[in-house]
Amino acid sequence: MGKILVTGGTGFIGSHTVVELQEAGFEVIIVDNLSNSKIEVVDNIGRITGKTPEFENFDLSNRGETLSFFLRHRGEIDAVIHFAAFKAVGESVSKPLEYYRNNVGSLINILEAMKLSGVKHLVFSSSCTVYGQPDKLPVTESTPRRPAESPYGNTKSVNEDIIRDYCHAEKDINGIALRYFNPIGAHPSALIGESPVGIPNNLVPYITQTAAGVRKELSIFGNDYDTPDGTPIRDYIDVCDLSKAHVVAIRRLLDGKNKSNYEFFNIGTGRGLSVLELVNAFKKSTGAPLPYKIVGRRAGDIEKIWAETTLANNELGWKATVPIEETLLNAWKWEKKCRG
Numbered sequence: 001m002g003k004i005l006v007t008g009g010t011g012f013i014g015s016h017t018v019v020e021l022q023e024a025g026f027e028v029i030i031v032d033n034l035s036n037s038k039i040e041v042v043d044n045i046g047r048i049t050g051k052t053p054e055f056e057n058f059d060l061s062n063r064g065e066t067l068s069f070f071l072r073h074r075g076e077i078d079a080v081i082h083f084a085a086f087k088a089v090g091e092s093v094s095k096p097l098e099y100y101r102n103n104v105g106s107l108i109n110i111l112e113a114m115k116l117s118g119v120k121h122l123v124f125s126s127s128c129t130v131y132g133q134p135d136k137l138p139v140t141e142s143t144p145r146r147p148a149e150s151p152y153g154n155t156k157s158v159n160e161d162i163i164r165d166y167c168h169a170e171k172d173i174n175g176i177a178l179r180y181f182n183p184i185g186a187h188p189s190a191l192i193g194e195s196p197v198g199i200p201n202n203l204v205p206y207i208t209q210t211a212a213g214v215r216k217e218l219s220i221f222g223n224d225y226d227t228p229d230g231t232p233i234r235d236y237i238d239v240c241d242l243s244k245a246h247v248v249a250i251r252r253l254l255d256g257k258n259k260s261n262y263e264f265f266n267i268g269t270g271r272g273l274s275v276l277e278l279v280n281a282f283k284k285s286t287g288a289p290l291p292y293k294i295v296g297r298r299a300g301d302i303e304k305i306w307a308e309t310t311l312a313n314n315e316l317g318w319k320a321t322v323p324i325e326e327t328l329l330n331a332w333k334w335e336k337k338c339r340g
C-alpha cells in the first residue's frame with residue numbers, strides 16, 4: 001500500500017489518523033518531538049491496530065535533522081501528512097516568533113527535504129480559522145480567506161500559501177490542505193484521545209473535565225451573539241471522521257486522482273451547533289452533570305461558522321458519519337479513562 005510519514009503523529013488528530021491509516025493497510029512512521037504529547041500514545045495505537053508504528057523523536061524545525069531523516073529514509077516514504085505544530089491561540093499572541101519558527105519553519109524544512117529525497121505528496125493540516133468570520137454561511141472553498149486573528153491562525157494561512165507557491169514552482173510536488181472545522185471526540189476504544197496540558201482552552205475538553213469534577217463549572221463565553229440561542233455556532237467534527245479524510249486525501253494523491261497539484265478542502269459536518277446545543281447534547285448522551293454559567297465574550301471569538309462540504313463529499317468521496325451524541329460519549333469515555 002505504501003508508507004506514510006505522519007508528523008505530529010502522537011498528537012490528538014495525528015494519533016487518530018495513524019490508526020485510520022494502519023487500518024486502511026498503510027505502514028506509518030511517526031515523527032514527533034513529544035513537546036505536547038506522550039510516548040505511550042505509540043503503544044496505545046499499537047493496541048488498537050495490532051501494529052505499533054515506527055517512531056522517531058526529533059524537532060522538524062531543525063533543518064539538519066529533518067534533511068538527514070528524509071535522506072536516511074530515501075525511497076521508503078510515499079507521502080507525508082504534516083500535523084506537527086504549536087496550536088494554542090492565546091500563547092501564539094504572546095510568543096509569535098516561536099509559533100512562526102516552529103509552524104512555518106517545519107513546513108519549509110519538510111518541503112525542502114521532500115524535494116531532496118524524492119517524496120512527492122503532502123497532506124497539510126489547515127483550519128477553518130483561515131476564513132475568519134465569513135459574510136456568507138456556510139463557507140465554501142471559494143469563500144475568501146480573511147486576515148488571521150492570531151499568529152497561530154496566520155501560520156495556517158501562511159503555510160497554505162507556501163504549499164500553493166511551492167507546488168506552483170515544483171510541478172512534481174502535490175499538496176492537499178484540509179481545512180478542519182472544530183475537531184472533537186476520541187477513539188471509541190478510549191485508548192487515544194485529546195490530552196490538553198493545564199486548563200483546556202477548547203470547549204469539549206473543558207466540558208468533559210467539568211463533568212469529571214476536575215473543573216468547577218464551564219464558563220460559556222457570551223450569550224448575546226446573533227444566533228438563535230445567543231451562543232456562538234461551530235461545526236464540530238468527529239476526530240475519527242476527520243482522520244478518515246486524511247486517508248482518502250492520501251489515496252487521491254497516490255492514485256494521481258488530484259485535479260491540480262495543490263488542492264484544499266473543507267472538512268466538517270456541514271451542520272452548525274451552538275455552545276448550548278452542544279452542552280445539552282453532552283448531558284443527554286452521557287447523563288453526566290455539567291454545571292455552567294454564562295460569562296462575557298472571549299476576545300477573538302467569531303460568532304458563527306460552519307462548512308459547506310460538497311467539494312469534499314464529491315471529490316474525496318468523504319462524508320462525516322458519526323452522530324454528535326456518539327462523538328461526545330467517546331470524549332467522555334476517554335476523560336473517565338484518563339481520570340482512572
Ligand code: UD1
Binds near residue numbers: 201218221222232275
Ligand atoms: C479555536 C481556535 C481555532 C483553532 C481551534 C482548535 C480561537 C479564536 N480559535 O477554535 O483557531 O483551530 O480552536 O481546536 O481560539 N467556549 C466556551 N467555553 C469554553 C471554551 C469554549 O463557551 O470554556 C466556546 C467558544 O466561545 C466557542 C466554542 O466554545 O464559541 C468553541 O471554542 P473552542 O473549542 O475554543 O474552538 P474555537 O474557538 O472555535
